[in-house]
Amino acid sequence: MLTKREELFGGTPDEYLSHKEKYENSTRKAVILFSLLRKIQEENNTDLTNYRNLLSGVLGASISQDGSPFGLHYIMFMPVFMSQADEEQQERWLHRALNCSIIGSYAQTELGHGTFIRGLETTATYDPSTQEFVLHSPTLTSYKWWPGGLGNTANYCIVIAQLYSKGECHGIHSFIVQVRDEDTHMPLPGIKVGEIGVKMGLNAVNNGFIGFENVRIPRTNMLMKHAKILEDGTYVKSKNSKLIYGAMVFVRVVIVFDSVNYLAKAITVATRYSAVRRQSQLKEGEPERQILDYVTQQDKILTAIAGCFAMKMNARMLWDTFNVINDQLHKGNMERLGELHALACCLKAISTSDSSLFTARCRVSCGGHGYMVSSTLPATSALTTASCTYEGDNTVLLLQTARFLLKTWRQIDTGPLTPTVEYLKTVSAPGFSYKWENSIEGIIRGFQIVSMKKISSCLNLMTAKVMSGMSQADAWNTISIQLVSAGESHCRAIVISTFHEDMSKAMRSMSASLAEVMGQLVELYAVYWTLERLGDLLEYTSISGADVVKLRSWYEELLRKIRPNAVGLVDAFDIIDELLQSTLGAYDGRVYERLMEEALKSPLNAEPVNQSFHKYLKPFMQGKL
Numbered sequence: 275m276l277t278k279r280e281e282l283f284g285g286t287p288d289e290y291l292s293h294k295e296k297y298e299n300s301t302r303k304a305v306i307l308f309s310l311l312r313k314i315q316e317e318n319n320t321d322l323t324n325y326r327n328l329l330s331g332v333l334g335a336s337i338s339q340d341g342s343p344f345g346l347h348y349i350m351f352m353p354v355f356m357s358q359a360d361e362e363q364q365e366r367w368l369h370r371a372l373n374c375s376i377i378g379s380y381a382q383t384e385l386g387h388g389t390f391i392r393g394l395e396t397t398a399t400y401d402p403s404t405q406e407f408v409l410h411s412p413t414l415t416s417y418k419w420w421p422g423g424l425g426n427t428a429n430y431c432i433v434i435a436q437l438y439s440k441g442e443c444h445g446i447h448s449f450i451v452q453v454r455d456e457d458t459h460m461p462l463p464g465i466k467v468g469e470i471g472v473k474m475g476l477n478a479v480n481n482g483f484i485g486f487e488n489v490r491i492p493r494t495n496m497l498m499k500h501a502k503i504l505e506d507g508t509y510v511k512s513k514n515s516k517l518i519y520g521a522m523v524f525v526r527v528v529i530v531f532d533s534v535n536y537l538a539k540a541i542t543v544a545t546r547y548s549a550v551r552r553q554s555q556l557k558e559g560e561p562e563r564q565i566l567d568y569v570t571q572q573d574k575i576l577t578a579i580a581g582c583f584a585m586k587m588n589a590r591m592l593w594d595t596f597n598v599i600n601d602q603l604h605k606g607n608m609e610r611l612g613e614l615h616a617l618a619c620c621l622k623a624i625s626t627s628d629s630s631l632f633t634a635r636c637r638v639s640c641g642g643h644g645y646m647v648s649s650t651l652p653a654t655s656a657l658t659t660a661s662c663t664y665e666g667d668n669t670v671l672l673l674q675t676a677r678f679l680l681k682t683w684r685q686i687d688t689g690p691l692t693p694t695v696e697y698l699k700t701v702s703a704p705g706f707s708y709k710w711e712n713s714i715e716g717i718i719r720g721f722q723i724v725s726m727k728k729i730s731s732c733l734n735l736m737t738a739k740v741m742s743g744m745s746q747a748d749a750w751n752t753i754s755i756q757l758v759s760a761g762e763s764h765c766r767a768i769v770i771s772t773f774h775e776d777m778s779k780a781m782r783s784m785s786a787s788l789a790e791v792m793g794q795l796v797e798l799y800a801v802y803w804t805l806e807r808l809g810d811l812l813e814y815t816s817i818s819g820a821d822v823v824k825l826r827s828w829y830e831e832l833l834r835k836i837r838p839n840a841v842g843l844v845d846a847f848d849i850i851d852e853l854l855q856s857t858l859g860a861y862d863g864r865v866y867e868r869l870m871e872e873a874l875k876s877p878l879n880a881e882p883v884n885q886s887f888h889k890y891l892k893p894f895m896q897g898k899l
């Protein structure tokens with residue numbers, strides 16, 4: 275009789291399963307894992323705070339780098355319900371979703387549209403004679419495409435569609451739709467649903483497609499916490515049209531936490547392997563060195579560790595900011611919604627692009643063995659690159675942040691600014707002067723000045739182009755590279771300052787030795803990004819060539835200081851071997867034995883001579899083919 279742990283983590287490795295077997299195996303594991311999580315959930319009331327903790331548990335405990343067919347049920351279906359459904363609807367469905375007696379998905383993206391959601395083609399037309407909506411996919415491009423779990427798992431989904439009533443289009447709204455029979459799991463009439471096929475990664479998420487052929491749903495299936503349709507078809511608009519976007523903000527906040535978790539796995543593997551792997555002699559006649567002793571290896575890995583700690587602290591700041599502003603939104607105060615959206619956009623974009631960049635570096639830092647699926651680095655790389663796309667393409671999200679920053683800059687002299695942008699006032703105040711200094715505070719100030727000057731420059735460029743006769747839209751597109759760069763600079767200034775401030779507070783309750791190491795990580799992160807963004811700093815601050823020489827020495831000194839604590843820092847993530855699932859990163863360091871153990875599980879090692887020898891090779895080698 276297998277233990278739960280053996281059931282979850284044993285069996286044929288996923289990499290040797292077919293696409294279909296992988297899904298079936300993931301579903302088998304998911305029901306084991308989520309039965310346990312369901313018990314936890316039943317013991318806690320359901321608000322967004324508890325929910326995020328549960329979600330972190332779900333995602334952190336994702337037992338496969340390929341994700342889970344239940345992922346979307348937790349990641350989006352339920353959060354959207356909590357933010358878009360009215361009390362009656364929550365009463366009717368949320369408990370069933372929480373105890374998994376229904377499994378949901380979130381169907382927004384279509385074959386033809388992902389970013390431009392105002393261009394979505396699926397329609398929901400209200401029929402007052404029957405008090406129903408008629409859901410319809412008018413074109414192939416209107417088919418929903420990507421919703422996780424929709425292929426074979428979910429029996430309900432939230433569909434985002436253009437709402438029509440009394441001949442008028444009211445834009446996109448959310449609807450809950452039953453897609454499969456709860457007993458037979460057969461697709462309901464008028465519904466064409468299936469799975470989208472093999473992807474670069476996340477092949478257990480069961481992403482699907484769905485098309486509607488005049489499918490009727492009750493009026494009360496429109497999620498009506500904000501906007502409503504009355505029985506006679508009268509449309510009651512939301513207090514704020516942007517509230518429909520609320521769930522995307524929440525999920526972006528979750529993604530920042532998640533990007534930290536994925537990066538933590540990758541650097542745990544790469545760091546431990548770099549301590550085990552010995553390669554080349556630093557000095558003739560000496561034993562081969564741990565590759566972690568090579569400064570180029572430290573440059574790849576220790577900066578990733580610092581980035582992980584930095585983003586963890588920023589994820590917490592974002593979550594706290596989300597809670598504060600979400601409470602205000604619930605009380606009808608929309609003042610900081612734009613700031614929250616801009617912050618969630620840029621932190622989602624920067625956390626996922628950094629996580630993708632550093633995970634890829636971890637992969638190559640492990641050489642050939644890092645290219646083995648059994649190292650788990652390829653899957654983590656595939657996963658982190660996906661996070662640069664899902665929940666909003668990173669470029670598009672940074673443009674959203676830039677849009678908010680330009681709006682803020684236009685109003686810079688009209689009154690106080692909200693917390694995440696008040697630095698713009700400080701560094702642009704009359705009489706403010708700043709001379710570059712090689713210190714944490716000096717670096718933070720430098721990044722804030724770069725951000726402010728980029729925003730100011732973008733606005734001046736936009737104004738000049740419009741004055742020259744260019745349309746606002748063309749001017750925006752023409753300078754969009756600089757707009758994205760302004761969004762990134764703003765975010766980097768926030769990440770460095772938050773890391774420094776929050777870590778400084780945390781260090782007050784640490785032992786001197788731990789505080790010293792944490793302080794080194796903050797410095798390493800700040801100096802690394804200073805060297806990475808030298809062009810901006812040379813353009814907008816008084817940093818000199820001599821300063822850069824000293825920065826490089828400072829950087830190399832920090833690598834030397836942090837090296838002895840590298841393994842301890844990743845051990846502190848405390849990721850158990852079963853979740854790490856890595857031949858290179860296991861706690862016991864038996865890398866070579868594990869590589870061989872995993873290789874022997876390959877079906878191609880089941881017999882000494884594969885059948886293709888007799889069928890193909892032998893006749894070929896004998897010239898008979």
Ligand SMILES: CC/C=C\C/C=C\C/C=C\C/C=C\C=C\C(=O)SCCNC(=O)CCNC(=O)[C@H](O)C(C)(C)COP(=O)(O)OP(=O)(O)OC[C@H]1O[C@@H](n2cnc3c(N)ncnc32)[C@H](O)[C@@H]1OP(=O)(O)O
Pocket residue numbers: 333341342345346349350380382383388389390391392422476479516519520522523525528529532611612615663664665666667670671674677678681
């Ligand atoms: C979570 C993953 C965790 C773990 C991983 C495990 C497994 C991984 C497996 C899968 C991933 C999981 C789920 C994935 C789900 C999805 O991908 S769901 C689909 C997500 N899609 C998007 O995010 C679409 C992105 N596009 C947009 O958000 C918008 O189209 C837009 C880019 C913002 C542009 O829209 P629009 O043209 O209408 O906007 P603008 O005209 O530019 O601005 C209009 C005003 O609206 C404000 N706005 C826009 N969005 C928001 C928002 N979200 N919140 C608040 N306000 C918003 C914008 O600021 C403008 O305001 P104004 O300046 O005052 O006018």
Ligand SMILES: Cc1cc2nc3c(=O)[nH]c(=O)nc-3n(C[C@H](O)[C@H](O)[C@H](O)COP(=O)(O)OP(=O)(O)OC[C@H]3O[C@@H](n4cnc5c(N)ncnc54)[C@H](O)[C@@H]3O)c2cc1C
Pocket residue numbers: 346380381382383386387388389390419420421422476481660663664665666667669670673
């Ligand atoms: C693993 C995975 C899981 C997903 N799960 C779900 C899900 O469960 N539910 C769901 O609804 N969706 C899901 N998605 C879809 C995802 O939300 C979209 O892929 C994402 O929103 C990007 O849209 P798109 O794919 O249409 O790319 P596009 O928007 O077509 O982007 C393609 C390129 O065009 C550029 N571009 C687009 N618009 C602009 C602009 N205005 N300005 C400048 N450049 C622009 C982008 O920067 C990008 O480089 C998932 C996607 C992935 C990869």
